[in-house]
Amino acid sequence: MTEKTEGKKGNLVLGVIGYDAHVIGNRILEYAFKKEGYNVTNLGIFCSQNDFINAAIETAADMILVGSIYGHAELDCQGFREKCVEAGIGDIILYIGGNLAVGEREWNEIERTFLEMGFNRVFPPKTMPNDVLQAIEEDLQTLGKN
Ligand code: B12
Numbered sequence: 001m002t003e004k005t006e007g008k009k010g011n012l013v014l015g016v017i018g019y020d021a022h023v024i025g026n027r028i029l030e031y032a033f034k035k036e037g038y039n040v041t042n043l044g045i046f047c048s049q050n051d052f053i054n055a056a057i058e059t060a061a062d063m064i065l066v067g068s069i070y071g072h073a074e075l076d077c078q079g080f081r082e083k084c085v086e087a088g089i090g091d092i093i094l095y096i097g098g099n100l101a102v103g104e105r106e107w108n109e110i111e112r113t114f115l116e117m118g119f120n121r122v123f124p125p126k127t128m129p130n131d132v133l134q135a136i137e138e139d140l141q142t143l144g145k146n
Pocket of ligand 1: 019020021022023024025026028029065066067068069070071072095096097098099100101102103123124125126127128129132
């Protein structure tokens with residue numbers, strides 16, 4: 001297992017889940033997180049749940065950030081938290097963001113769905129990198145990791 005890099009604010013694993021090819025938001029977030037001093041393992045697009053979990057274990061990550069833009073997040077993320085538990089990282093912070101649903105669903109309903117699936121925070125479309133950074137900082141502080 002990789003130790004936390006000295007002087008860095010925290011270890012983040014970032015990627016886009018499933019067969020989703022949208023990479024622009026992912027690259028923007030990577031840039032913003034690195035600029036702010038985080039150690040980022042960016043898996044890019046076409047990630048499976050196991051890709052995220054294996055990278056999190058390997059890098060002793062504080063947090064996994066799952067991106068999904070193409071509308072199939074609910075399907076792609078089924079059982080994600082349970083898999084983390086099985087892999088021994090059940091308490092890892094899980095974020096999800098992007099365009100999480102197709103069609104006219106209410107945001108509150110979408111958010112509730114992903115919170116019930118075990119995500120700690122669910123970000124709506126058009127979330128700006130600074131909003132994500134603020135949440136990361138708050139959550140790492142709350143958990144005493146910073
Ligand atoms: C460019 C684009 C494409 C390009 C992607 C090129 C590439 N290599 O990235 C191409 C042409 C390949 C494409 C294909 C498709 N696309 Co497209 N695409 C877009 C488009 C126009 C822009 C997406 C983008 O880059 N936005 C800019 C970035 C910066 O924004 P973002 O991704 O939303 O990310 C920001 C936030 O959401 C947030 N965020 C993103 N990820 C994460 C992760 C976390 C953890 C957090 C916290 C936050 C976060 O932070 C980012 C920075 O602010 C959008 C429409 C739009 N205007 O948004 C449609 C759109 C995303 N596409 C769509 C669709 C349907 C498709 C296709 C299925 C179309 C088709 N039938 O083939 C395919 C899917 C192919 C695949 N396998 O994924 C839909 C998705 C519908 C939905 N989710 O409800 C959209 C919304 C268009 C629409 N209105 O219908 N697409």
